[in-house]
Amino acid sequence: xxxxxxLRETLHRRAETVEPSPNGWALVTRRIERRQRxxxxxxxxxxxxxxxxxxxxxxxxVTHAIPETDQNVxxxxxxxxAFSPTTTVxxxxxxxxxxxxxxxxxGQPTPGGPDDVVPPxxxxxxxxxxxxxxxxxxxxxxxxxxxxxxxxxxxxxAQVDEGHQPWWIDPSMVASSYLSNRGLTTADAGxxxxxxxxxxxxxxxxxxxxxxxxxRLTSGSIYYVEGSRSDxxxxxxxxxxxxxxxxxxxAATGGKVVVRxxxxxxxxxxxxxxxxxxxKLTSLTVEGAAGADLIVQVRHEGDDGRVGLSEERxxxxxxxFEYEGLHDGSQLGPAWLGPVRLGMSLAEAAxxxxxxxxxxxxxxCTTLRPAGAPAGVGFVSTAGDDRVDVITxxxxxxxxxxxxxxxxxxxxxxTAYPGIEERLTLDGDGQLVYAPxxxxxxxxxxxxxxxxxxxxxxxSGSAGLSSTDExxx
Amino acid sequence: xxAADEQVQGDRAVGDEVDGVxxxxxxxxxxxxxxxxxxxxxxxxxxxxxxxxxxxxxxxxSTTVAEDLVQDAFARMHRxxxxxxxxxxxxRTAVVNACRSHLRRLALERAYRRHPSAVADHMLAEAxxxxxxxxxxxxxxxxxxxxxxxxxxxxxxxxxxxxxxxGTVKSLLHRGLGELRKxxxx
Numbered sequence: 001x002x003x004x005x006x007l008r009e010t011l012h013r014r015a016e017t018v019e020p021s022p023n024g025w026a027l028v029t030r031r032i033e034r035r036q037r038x039x040x041x042x043x044x045x046x047x048x049x050x051x052x053x054x055x056x057x058x059x060x061x062v063t064h065a066i067p068e069t070d071q072n073v074x075x076x077x078x079x080x081x082a083f084s085p086t087t088t089v090x091x092x093x094x095x096x097x098x099x100x101x102x103x104x105x106x107g108q109p110t111p112g113g114p115d116d117v118v119p120p121x122x123x124x125x126x127x128x129x130x131x132x133x134x135x136x137x138x139x140x141x142x143x144x145x146x147x148x149x150x151x152x153x154x155x156x157x158a159q160v161d162e163g164h165q166p167w168w169i170d171p172s173m174v175a176s177s178y179l180s181n182r183g184l185t186t187a188d189a190g191x192x193x194x195x196x197x198x199x200x201x202x203x204x205x206x207x208x209x210x211x212x213x214x215x216r217l218t219s220g221s222i223y224y225v226e227g228s229r230s231d232x233x234x235x236x237x238x239x240x241x242x243x244x245x246x247x248x249x250x251a252a253t254g255g256k257v258v259v260r261x262x263x264x265x266x267x268x269x270x271x272x273x274x275x276x277x278x279x280k281l282t283s284l285t286v287e288g289a290a291g292a293d294l295i296v297q298v299r300h301e302g303d304d305g306r307v308g309l310s311e312e313r314x315x316x317x318x319x320x321f322e323y324e325g326l327h328d329g330s331q332l333g334p335a336w337l338g339p340v341r342l343g344m345s346l347a348e349a350a351x352x353x354x355x356x357x358x359x360x361x362x363x364x365c366t367t368l369r370p371a372g373a374p375a376g377v378g379f380v381s382t383a384g385d386d387r388v389d390v391i392t393x394x395x396x397x398x399x400x401x402x403x404x405x406x407x408x409x410x411x412x413x414x415t416a417y418p419g420i421e422e423r424l425t426l427d428g429d430g431q432l433v434y435a436p437x438x439x440x441x442x443x444x445x446x447x448x449x450x451x452x453x454x455x456x457x458x459x460s461g462s463a464g465l466s467s468t469d470e471x472x473x
Numbered sequence: 474x475x476a477a478d479e480q481v482q483g484d485r486a487v488g489d490e491v492d493g494v495x496x497x498x499x500x501x502x503x504x505x506x507x508x509x510x511x512x513x514x515x516x517x518x519x520x521x522x523x524x525x526x527x528x529x530x531x532x533x534x535s536t537t538v539a540e541d542l543v544q545d546a547f548a549r550m551h552r553x554x555x556x557x558x559x560x561x562x563x564x565r566t567a568v569v570n571a572c573r574s575h576l577r578r579l580a581l582e583r584a585y586r587r588h589p590s591a592v593a594d595h596m597l598a599e600a601x602x603x604x605x606x607x608x609x610x611x612x613x614x615x616x617x618x619x620x621x622x623x624x625x626x627x628x629x630x631x632x633x634x635x636x637x638x639x640g641t642v643k644s645l646l647h648r649g650l651g652e653l654r655k656x657x658x659x
Contacts, residue, residue, distance in 0.1 A: 004622060007653070010603045011623040015527035018536050024522055024544060025515070031548035423636055425570050430636070451574070467613075 144215075145295050145313050146178040146225035148264035157222050168222035175201045175212035178225045182297075182309055208232055208306045209331075209403065230308030231331045231401065232300045233257075235281065235339050238312070239320035245286040245296065251276045252333055252401045255302035259284050261294045264313075268297070276300070278436075291316050326353040326370055332398045332405075334436050334444035334460050337391045340379055342444065342461065346386045349379050363472030376457060382472060390461040400446065400458070408455045413448055420448075423466075428453025433466040510560055514551055517560050522547070525568050531619045532572040534608050542571040565624070566634045569616050576612040606656035614649035617642055 147153050160168050167173040184205035201212050210230040216223045229236070235250035249257050259271040269288075276282045286296075293316045300308040312321055330338025340349045346359065346368050353370055360367045360378075366386060368379040376394015381387055399405040402416035410428055414420060417434045424430040432448040447466045449457035459465055511517040522543065529539035546567040550557065557563045607615055613635060620631045628646075632639040 004650070007603065007607075007618065007650070008622040010601070011531055011619060014601065014604050015531055015623060018527045018530045018539070020523055020526040020536070020540050020543075024526075024540065025518055027540075028518065028544045028547040031544055032551045425567065425636075429570055429574060449574075 143313050143315060144224040144226055145228075145311055146174075146181065148295065152265075153222070153224060160222050169216075169220075171214045171216075171223045172201055174223040174225060175203060175214055178212060178228070179203060179205055179309075182311075184307065184309065206306050208302075208308050209399070210308065210310075227312045229310040230300060231399075232302060232306070232308030233298060233310045234331060234333065234336060236298055236310055237320070238296055238314065240289060240314075240318075243288060243290045245289040245294075245314075247284045247286060247296075247298065248281055249276060249284065249298055249300075250281045251300050251302075251308070252278060252331060253302045253304065254278045255300055255304075257282065257284065258299045258301065259286055260297045260299070261286055261289065262297075263292060264295060330398050332391070332393055332400050332446070332458060332460060334434070334446050337377075337379070337393065337398060337460070340388065340391070342388055342391065344379075344388050346379070346381060346388065349388050353379075365472035380472070390459055390465065392457065392459050394457040398458075404448070404455065404458075406455050406457065410450060410453050413455065421466075424450060431466055435463060514547065514554055517550075517564065518547060521561060521564055525564060528565070528619060528624060529568050529572050531607075531623055532569070532612065532616050533575055538575060539572075542575060543568055546571055562630075562633065566636075569620070569634050570636075573612045573616060602657055603653065606653050609656060610649055610652055613637075614645050614652065617645040618649045618653075621646055 144153070147156060156165065156168055159165055167177070201214060203210055203212060208230060210228060210232075212228045213226040214223045215226050232252050233249060234252050235248070237246075237248040239246045245259075245261070247259050249259075251257065254275075254277050256273055256275050258273045260268045261271060262268045271286050272284045274282055274284050294314045295311065296314050297309065297311045300310075302308070314321060326338040326340060335342045338353070340353050346366060349368055353368075358369045360369060364382060364384065366381045366384075368381075368388070369377060376392055377398070378392050379388040380390040380392060382389055393406065396406045400416070404413055404416050408416075410424065410432070413432050417432070421433040421435070422430075423433065428450055429452070430450055432450060434446045434448070436442060436444065443463050444460065445463050445465055447459040447461075448455050449459070511520060525543045525546070526536070526539050529542050530536050533539055533542070546564060549567060550560070550564060553563070554560070607618065610618070616635060617631055620626045620634055621628075626634070628639045628642045631642045635642065635645075637645075
């Protein structure tokens with residue numbers, strides 16, 4: 001019989017066996033000194049950072065004048081407004097950011113057998129039709145959305161070769177020009193470092209984040225835009241069904257979705273519009289798509305007035321496409337990380353992630369992790385049914401729809417999520433718990449694990465997750 | 474030790490040295506704090522370091538980890554020493570929170586690693602049915618039981634330490650004892 005006295009006796013007996021090391025005080029004072037040094041270093045770094053920022057701003061103010069002049073001397077002008085000599089191209093103002101797919105990170109071995117690795121999903125083509133490379137005689141790909149035709153690309157390349165419009169060799173400015181052309185006027189895109197021949201740039205436009213994929217043929221040629229996606233559009237699938245395109249969209253916030261298509265070099269065709277709820281998959285149909293080379297644009301107009309844009313080119317032979325797999329900037333929501341949603345089976349989650357994954361078993365949990373992902377990123381099944389019921393993020397990269405990620409401060413979380421439930425100590429340790437006030441997402445919550453006043457981890461799961469201490473005990 | 478004493482005391486406001494009794498009297502329900510408040514962090518260390526390490530050990534099950542967490546709690550306290558009204562209660566809450574944070578991280582690590590955790594190994598290595606059963610409880614239940622039956626805290630004080638309502642403490646204790654009985658007397 002376990003009675004209270006027995007438990008008391010056991011605890012005291014066990015505690016008496018513990019004899020702490022005699023140098024405890026020396027270790028405490030060493031920690032205090034380390035903390036004081038760290039505080040001083042941080043202060044100095046901040047001061048240095050501000051000084052450096054001031055220099056950068058000054059240099060930027062000087063250098064920004066150059067491309068504007070170059071744009072204005074461009075001859076001819078393109079078919080779209082952004083190619084015209086008078087177009088103002090927004091300049092990148094954000095920090096340099098590039099996308100590195102999880103499975104492309106160096107030095108990350110993939111343990112586990114072949115069964116653990118799920119090949120990524122890609123565009124599906126009609127058997128025998130071959131991929132839609134669309135190579136022209138000059139080598140330019142026509143699978144681009146900005147500029148849209150090989151002729152246009154060649155014309156711009158010729159201008160750049162003559163010294164005009166040099167911003168076409170700056171991927172961030174090409175991305176910004178594309179966003180501007182699509183009506184996102186306050187866009188800014190990351191700096192061009194590490195882009196190379198192709199890559200993706202992080203941008204924010206009117207407070208909504210997203211990615212623009214860019215590429216170029218050789219190291220000396222201009223960049224073009226291959227596609228874009230908005231953080232607001234969590235999931236997108238487009239498939240040809242006879243004469244129609246079947247479109248499935250999931251948005252991070254409520255609002256409406258407009259789907260438009262165009263043949264390269266032509267005007268946009270009006271398309272269907274439909275109201276969408278946050279986190280809910282919505283289907284739309286676009287008529288007249290049989291066998292055409294189309295640019296498909298999905299525009300999300302949120303209830304808050306903000307616009308998100310996702311755009312892909314669908315070559316004549318391509319029968320379907322869906323969002324690229326999970327990446328290190330995937331959006332974290334109360335019920336999803338990128339394309340992976342709570343409730344998916346682990347196999348479904350692996351397919352949706354679209355990158356190589358590792359299945360790990362520990363405690364009572366089975367966890368699916370993107371191969372090479374930072375520690376702490378995982379899709380956890382705690383109930384033994386192999387369905388994802390907790391999503392964890394423990395490293396910088398993924399951001400919530402409100403722009404919060406690992407490393408943000410308590411104040412930043414409070415600003416992003418007014419009224420968030422706080423369970424913090426004076427040290428800034430503990431939890432901040434966000435429970436969405438939304439009929440669809442009402443059953444979920446996001447738990448921001450705080451250490452020293454900063455976000456150290458984010459968990460998404462069913463309501464009540466925050467009171468669960470050990471999800472894998 | 475003396476040099477360290479001076480260093481820590483030097484960081485403390487002089488005025489705090491004389492208001493210890495008043496601050497101690499304000500610590501309602503905290504049996505330990507009924508004595509005069511420690512004048513310095515070093516005083517608090519001398520008085521509470523060993524009990525706190527033992528408390529942490531009972532929650533996390535590892536002496537090494539317990540010492541690490543308690544030392545860190547002391548180091549954090551140094552920053553807030555001037556504004557901490559009830560140092561002993563603050564220290565205990567910091568230690569319990571650190572233990573729970575440690576267990577949360579451990580749970581996550583378990584989810585990602587194939588190897589059993591060091592704590593689990595440690596606990597399994599020592600045959601003590603009741604203590605081993607305690608280790609199987611969720612950390613909040615475990616902490617509540619340790620605070621009640623080792624620290625002899627009231628439900629109200631446990632609620633403060635765990636950051637929950639007294640009613641929740643009652644439930645945690647009831648469920649914790651129930652779980653222990655299930656394990657020990659199947």
